[in-house]
Amino acid sequence: MYFSKSFIPILKNNPTEAKIKSHKLMLRTGMIKQSSAGIYSWLPLGFKVMKKIEQIVREEQNRVGVQEMLMPTIQSSEIWKESGRYDDYGEEMLRIKDRQNREMLYGPTNEELITEIFRSSVKSYKSLPQLLYHIQWKFRDELRPRFGIMRCREFYMKDAYSFDISDDEALYSYNKFFLSYLNTFKRMELSAIPMAADTGPIGGNLSHEFIILADTGESKIYTDKRIFEVDSTETIIDKNSLAQLRKDFEKYYSVTDEKFNKSEFENNVEENNRLQTKGIEVGHIFYFGDKYSRAMNANVDYNGKKEFVKMGSYGIGVSRLVGAIIEAKYDEKNEIMKWPLSVSPYDCSILPIINKNDNSNLDRAVNIYNELKKNDLDVLIDDTDENISSKIKKFNLLGIPYQIIIGKNFNEHKIEFKEINKEPIFISLDKIIKILNKKK
Amino acid sequence: MYFSKSFIPILKNNPTEAKIKSHKLMLRTGMIKQSSAGIYSWLPLGFKVMKKIEQIVREEQNRVGVQEMLMPTIQSSEIWKESGRYDDYGEEMLRIKDRQNREMLYGPTNEELITEIFRSSVKSYKSLPQLLYHIQWKFRDELRPRFGIMRCREFYMKDAYSFDISDDEALYSYNKFFLSYLNTFKRMELSAIPMAADTGPIGGNLSHEFIILADTGESKIYTDKRIFEVDSTETIIDKNSLAQLRKDFEKYYSVTDEKFNKSEFENNVEENNRLQTKGIEVGHIFYFGDKYSRAMNANVDYNGKKEFVKMGSYGIGVSRLVGAIIEAKYDEKNEIMKWPLSVSPYDCSILPIINKNDNSNLDRAVNIYNELKKNDLDVLIDDTDENISSKIKKFNLLGIPYQIIIGKNFNEHKIEFKEINKEPIFISLDKIIKILNKKK
Numbered sequence: 001m002y003f004s005k006s007f008i009p010i011l012k013n014n015p016t017e018a019k020i021k022s023h024k025l026m027l028r029t030g031m032i033k034q035s036s037a038g039i040y041s042w043l044p045l046g047f048k049v050m051k052k053i054e055q056i057v058r059e060e061q062n063r064v065g066v067q068e069m070l071m072p073t074i075q076s077s078e079i080w081k082e083s084g085r086y087d088d089y090g091e092e093m094l095r096i097k098d099r100q101n102r103e104m105l106y107g108p109t110n111e112e113l114i115t116e117i118f119r120s121s122v123k124s125y126k127s128l129p130q131l132l133y134h135i136q137w138k139f140r141d142e143l144r145p146r147f148g149i150m151r152c153r154e155f156y157m158k159d160a161y162s163f164d165i166s167d168d169e170a171l172y173s174y175n176k177f178f179l180s181y182l183n184t185f186k187r188m189e190l191s192a193i194p195m196a197a198d199t200g201p202i203g204g205n206l207s208h209e210f211i212i213l214a215d216t217g218e219s220k221i222y223t224d225k226r227i228f229e230v231d232s233t234e235t236i237i238d239k240n241s242l243a244q245l246r247k248d249f250e251k252y253y254s255v256t257d258e259k260f261n262k263s264e265f266e267n268n269v270e271e272n273n274r275l276q277t278k279g280i281e282v283g284h285i286f287y288f289g290d291k292y293s294r295a296m297n298a299n300v301d302y303n304g305k306k307e308f309v310k311m312g313s314y315g316i317g318v319s320r321l322v323g324a325i326i327e328a329k330y331d332e333k334n335e336i337m338k339w340p341l342s343v344s345p346y347d348c349s350i351l352p353i354i355n356k357n358d359n360s361n362l363d364r365a366v367n368i369y370n371e372l373k374k375n376d377l378d379v380l381i382d383d384t385d386e387n388i389s390s391k392i393k394k395f396n397l398l399g400i401p402y403q404i405i406i407g408k409n410f411n412e413h414k415i416e417f418k419e420i421n422k423e424p425i426f427i428s429l430d431k432i433i434k435i436l437n438k439k440k
Numbered sequence: 441m442y443f444s445k446s447f448i449p450i451l452k453n454n455p456t457e458a459k460i461k462s463h464k465l466m467l468r469t470g471m472i473k474q475s476s477a478g479i480y481s482w483l484p485l486g487f488k489v490m491k492k493i494e495q496i497v498r499e500e501q502n503r504v505g506v507q508e509m510l511m512p513t514i515q516s517s518e519i520w521k522e523s524g525r526y527d528d529y530g531e532e533m534l535r536i537k538d539r540q541n542r543e544m545l546y547g548p549t550n551e552e553l554i555t556e557i558f559r560s561s562v563k564s565y566k567s568l569p570q571l572l573y574h575i576q577w578k579f580r581d582e583l584r585p586r587f588g589i590m591r592c593r594e595f596y597m598k599d600a601y602s603f604d605i606s607d608d609e610a611l612y613s614y615n616k617f618f619l620s621y622l623n624t625f626k627r628m629e630l631s632a633i634p635m636a637a638d639t640g641p642i643g644g645n646l647s648h649e650f651i652i653l654a655d656t657g658e659s660k661i662y663t664d665k666r667i668f669e670v671d672s673t674e675t676i677i678d679k680n681s682l683a684q685l686r687k688d689f690e691k692y693y694s695v696t697d698e699k700f701n702k703s704e705f706e707n708n709v710e711e712n713n714r715l716q717t718k719g720i721e722v723g724h725i726f727y728f729g730d731k732y733s734r735a736m737n738a739n740v741d742y743n744g745k746k747e748f749v750k751m752g753s754y755g756i757g758v759s760r761l762v763g764a765i766i767e768a769k770y771d772e773k774n775e776i777m778k779w780p781l782s783v784s785p786y787d788c789s790i791l792p793i794i795n796k797n798d799n800s801n802l803d804r805a806v807n808i809y810n811e812l813k814k815n816d817l818d819v820l821i822d823d824t825d826e827n828i829s830s831k832i833k834k835f836n837l838l839g840i841p842y843q844i845i846i847g848k849n850f851n852e853h854k855i856e857f858k859e860i861n862k863e864p865i866f867i868s869l870d871k872i873i874k875i876l877n878k879k880k
Contacts, residue, residue, distance in 0.1 A: 007507050007570055009561035033557055036516040036544070041557055044507045044572075067447050067484045072594045073513060073577055074534075074546070076476040091539045094514075096546075098593075099531045099581045104476070106514070106536075117473055117481055121449035130447055132484075137513055137577065141539045153538075154512045 001346070003382045008045050009033075010394060020216050021332045022323035023148030029337075029397050031322075038145025038153035045398070046322065048345040050156065053188065053321050054135055056342060057158045060184040064176040064237060066131040066160055071113050073137055077103035079112040083295045094141045094153075106139035111292050111313055114161045118309070119298035125165045125307065128300065129173050133160035135318060149323050150280075151218075156319035162312045165302060167289065170310035174206065174287050175242035177314040181210050181283045182232045184316065189340035190328060192282055193227050195254045204288025204312075209256060211279035214327040221279045222260050224252035224269045280324045287312040330399075337399030338420040341439050348372060348436055349395050350381040352406040353388045361406045368404060368415070368429060375433050396420065402436060441786070443822045448485050449473075450834060460656050461772045462763035463588030469777075469837050471762075478585025478593035485838070486762065488785040490596065493628065493761050494575055496782060497598050500624040504616040504677060506571040506600050511553050513577055517543035519552040523735045534581045534593075546579035551732050551753055554601045558749070559738035565605045565747065568740065569613055573600035575758060589763050590720075591658075596759035602752045605742060607729065610750035614646065614727050615682035617754040621650050621723045622672045624756065629780035630768060632722055633667050635694045644728025644752075649696060651719035654767040661719045662700050664692035664709045720764045727752040770839075777839030778860040781879050788812060788876055789835050790821040792846040793828045801846050808844060808855070808869060815873050817880075836860065842876060 009030040018024040026032045031046025042050060058068065074096065080086035086093075094106040107113065114132060122130060135158045145153050162173035178194065185192035190212045197209040211221055227249065235245045253268040255261075256279075265274065290308040293299065299306040317324075330337045341347065350372075352365035362383060369381045380400060382391050388407070395403060405416040405424070414426035417435075449470040458464040466472045471486025482490055498508065514536065520526035526533075534546040547553065554572060562570060575598045585593050602613035618634065625632035630652045637649040651661055667689065675685045693708040695701075696719075705714065730748040733739065739746040757764075770777045781787065790812075792805035802823060809821045820840060822831050828847070835843060845856040845864070854866035857875075 004567070005505075007509070007561070007572060030561070033560070035512055035553060035556070036514075036542075039512045039514055041512060041553070042510040043557070044509050047509045050510075065445075069447070069484050069487045070482040070490075072475055072479045072481060074479055074579065074594055094536065094538065096534065096536050098534060099583065102476075113475060113481070116475070117483070120473070121447070121470070127444070132447060139514065143539065154514055
């Protein structure tokens with residue numbers, strides 16, 4: 001993409017309305033634009049990041065055998081009355097009357113709708129387990145939306161649901177998601193720790209939040225540092241292996257303030273291992289047994305007997321992750337962002353120094369651009385006539401992790417190639433292509 | 441995917457509530473499930489088809505230089521009051537009040553929102569043209585939703601918008617979409633013809649509908665048969681080449697009943713070239729100049745003067761295409777569907793004959809399944825103990841275009857490989873893999 005042709009409306013200064021760094025950076029680099037309170041459009045740069053996150057989430061769901069589908073955004077109130085949550089949900093639910101005066105709502109979550117789909121489709125325990133997910137827009141009518149896409153009203157979320165015949169099988173499903181979430185966040189270069197959590201309005205008695213550390217996080221967390229060393233790389237999709245992984249994590253005290261108990265923390269964690277900081281929730285998993293299946297009569301035949309299925313639900317905030325990654329990776333003081341390559345809007349940028357009446361550097365840049373494109377690399381080239389220092393300043397905010405800088409001493413065997421936050425190296429284009437393809 | 445583990449809830453018989461063949465087949469094969477009037481969930485089989493269609497649409501938009509972004513589903517009424525369409529739109533617009541009593545709506549289209557984004561981001565004609573698209577759920581509160589996803593309320597649509605400095609440039613943008621649409625539908629093995637159309641509530645004076653032929657279509661069409669022979673394969677993204685393509689099409693009379701005029705038809709088309717039939721609209725493009733930019737004050741600096749930008753909009757019904765392809769390809773009488781491979785939910789199916797107490801055919805099938813998966817082919821294997829004739833009946837409805845049948849005379853050098861509607865051939869697995877990969 002040529003910068004001059006792109007739709008990346010960059011602001012000269014930080015917008016005054018933004019309080020946290022992800023909100024500031026996303027507005028400043030033209031990733032998003034507010035359309036009304038708590039509702040945003042995703043401009044091409046922000047959209048590309050969100051799509052890459054979505055694709056990683058999708059691949060890791062597929063990998064543990066979850067099937068993708070898609071439920072609509074607008075639901076009927078009837079199923080919510082069946083489950084008893086229509087009144088409970090309060091004003092955060094966006095309630096709608098259609099032209100026939102039917103009570104509808106914009107789904108904030110989908111336990112009811114998936115249970116309704118399940119009960120009318122599956123009759124026998126032989127079809128279990130069933131693990132289903134979708135990635136869809138949801139709406140929560142926050143009283144005070146703020147922090148950009150971190151606490152907005154219309155948000156993009158992956159929610160999955162599991163259906164099993166017994167608690168034991170259901171726990172196996174739960175643990176598959178547990179592993180899948182660790183792998184998902186790892187691919188985004190985030191270290192997310194699973195923490196015992198309250199179940200809140202979803203219900204049930206087993207729940208984990210996945211939290212990434214960030215000073216600006218809204219959750220206080222209390223944890224044993226050693227939890228960061230738990231290794232899931234050898235875990236396989238097998239009941240015992242997954243149960244062991246859960247045990248390895250649960251050895252270490254790790255809770256948010258909802259579950260925090262000072263004396264428990266101090267009794268369980270030696271002083272030099274105690275970590276008390278803030279974090280951002282990026283995923284949340286729940287096991288709630290037959291809470292919804294009983295209320296909505298979702299049962300299967302089990303050797304001639306009707307059994308209510310055991311269910312769990314599993315969420316990842318896809319749009320929220322865009323902000324969470326910025327909170328974790330953006331050096332606001334020096335105005336330097338560096339996207340993990342797996343979610344970066346582009347693989348590499350090209351910054352030619354362009355002098356008046358001399359197109360030679362732009363020509364060189366275009367040749368390199370074409371060569372990178374031939375090698376399936378997605379590149380943003382700054383073909384504008386801004387001076388190089390403002391180009392570098394701009395691209396440090398855009399956060400594409402690799403830069404090729406083309407200046408007066410251009411030498412095709414020693415092209416200036418810079419990873420953000422590192423010293424430049426001088427290598428051939430072939431080597432640059434090798435490095436970029438390897439990192440991808 | 442193993443059929444026994446999949447979430448493909450097949451109905452034994454055609455559902456009585458469905459009137460047209462796409463609606464029948466989609467319910468019967470568990471592609472969709474109605475959640476309320478005119479609102480559907482997309483179950484895994486239907487979802488896979490829709491995603492493949494979406495991806496083709498995306499690639500063909502990208503190819504002509506349109507940038508992807510994403511606007512939200514919920515919009516503020518304010519911009520619709522600016523354009524003057526808030527009152528015009530009537531009851532088909534789903535109107536919503538949020539908890540603060542603000543007037544919101546579920547977007548039925550996005551001319552206003554994209555104009556608002558454009559006017560606050562682009563200041564100079566030097567940034568033009570800008571071509572932007574998104575693929576997002578939309579809502580039209582149809583009085584009588586019917587025909588399944590063909591005339592539903594919540595639907596998935598690609599809508600694109602172009603911004604140019606002059607009519608001449610805007611026409612070039614329009615023609616890029618014209619070509620892109622032809623290529624999009626061709627990749628789905630649909631012959632869509634562009635027809636001069638009314639602009640309706642979108643406005644403007646130039647518009648084409650893209651119509652595919654289907655007996656069950658809702659539009660009557662009147663055309664010169666020779667229009668099917670117009671060839672766009674040599675057309676390139678160049679003003680003259682695109683203008684020529686438009687001329688090549690416009691040589692032939694081709695309109696829907698809205699624009700039909702009997703004497704014009706008879707004067708312009710020789711009797712043996714006249715075709716009078718029905719069709720389904722799958723795309724619609726509009727040029728409307730400064731209709732919205734003037735109402736909403738979207739202008740750019742053009743050598744010191746403010747000029748209202750010239751706009752067009754361009755829609756493809758992504759969810760509707762799923763139904764349209766079925767209408768075009770499903771042989772209802774013989775209950776045989778055949779998906780174009782480019783949008784088929786799976787590349788191939790494997791149907792082993794499984795006898796009681798004898799797993800040898802299932803084992804063979806699983807080996808072949810694993811081999812195909814290793815070659816990046818997406819396969820549905822029927823591991824159930826149904827008899828082979830009901831398996832074949834079921835898979836003829838599912839419409840995966842290729843079947844491997846594993847029966848009693850299994851010979852690994854001569855595996856029974858069948859393209860739906862053709863005679864089986866007997867070849868090695870290597871050859872099967874070559875054929876499937878080549879067709880993809």
